[in-house]
């Protein structure tokens with residue numbers, strides 16, 4: 179019998195390099211696994227899906243989770259108390275109110291209207307790559323396209339793009355389970371610079387409303403309700419960070435999966451009718467967000483017999499999306515990449531329930547255009563050397579990937 183500690187050790191370099199065999203072990207032996215810190219790690223598709231959709235859980239971990247007194251937990255609580263919450267860590271009815279207000283800016287028709295702009299951004303990158311016969315996928319394509327799109331949507335000018343990119347990376351580092359006081363300090367410094375800059379932009383926009391999402395958020399009103407200034411600012415930060423820190427990894431991880439399955443790549447290249455299903459299969463196969471936390475509000479039970487685990491109110495549950503997406507009970511031969519997989523769309527890469535990713539259609543569109551146009555523009559796309567992965571757990575993604583193109 180493998181010991182609990184060995185089963186889930188996200189700090190193990192092998193786990194970081196490829197978590198999927200570890201997820202298989204967990205799912206088979208302890209589908210609800212309690213870590214030494216009392217975190218319940220769930221890996222079955224049904225358990226993860228039901229937990230995300232259940233009203234017995236909260237997303238507001240700071241308000242409802244167990245109170246720990248280690249320095250990192252104390253700092254996390256202080257930071258949370260300082261800033262306005264976003265829809266990502268609110269429960270109904272506040273979540274319902276804010277999500278309704280912001281959803282207006284993310285309607286399918288608003289997203290579809292961006293297609294032409296995304297195509298032209300991608301084509302510019304591909305033209306330059308064609309001249310050079312090579313590209314570094316992340317810096318040349320996967321990062322700049324979603325970054326430019328979300329900046330356009332929020333009417334954020336390009337003049338401080340490098341700083342904004344750095345601040346965003348420092349902010350997402352703070353949501354990692356391995357966060358240290360130093361990471362939190364760095365995130366605070368980043369937020370301290372980002373907030374005044376964005377406040378200034380918001381005030382400017384308020385006086386010059388335009389056709390962008392930021393203007394729509396400023397005027398968003400439903401039954402006399404409005405985003406207050408703090409909510410607006412926090413929401414812009416969330417959108418900005420979520421808008422490019424995730425899709426970059428869908429394009430990076432997705433391209434890597436395709437290059438390791440050349441027959442599938444070739445099939446997609448010649449069959450555009452696969453577009454939608456192929457992107458869902460890439461999200462299932464190696465999605466950018468590996469897990470998300472919920473807090474039990476009532477006693478909950480997972481499994482039965484010697485796999486039975488009782489979760490107490492206020493105990494946190496780690497819903498491992500990456501493991502659910504490789505559960506053989508849901509996905510036949512789950513470690514194979516099959517772009518025409520009939521149920522690929524049932525993946526949980528965008529979570530499920532009320533917090534289902536607000537930017538899902540945008541992310542899908544960006545990945546379809548970026549990957550679709552790249553593989554159709556070049557007949558030969560080859561990896562040069564081995565790609566490296568970012569040193570993150572929550573967000574998993576390729577860091578550098580050099581390609582030769584012909």
Ligand code: HEM
Nearest residue numbers: 265266420421424425428467470528529533535536537541
């Ligand atoms: C491939 C790219 C993306 C992936 C894999 C992804 C994944 C996710 C996941 C898993 C959640 C739920 C988190 C939870 O329940 O705890 C989420 C929520 C969210 N995502 Fe995304 N996301 C992506 C792209 C985007 C983009 C492009 C945007 C915005 C432009 C965005 C905005 C949001 C927002 C605002 C939420 C919070 C929704 C809520 O709490 O109601 N995401 N995303």
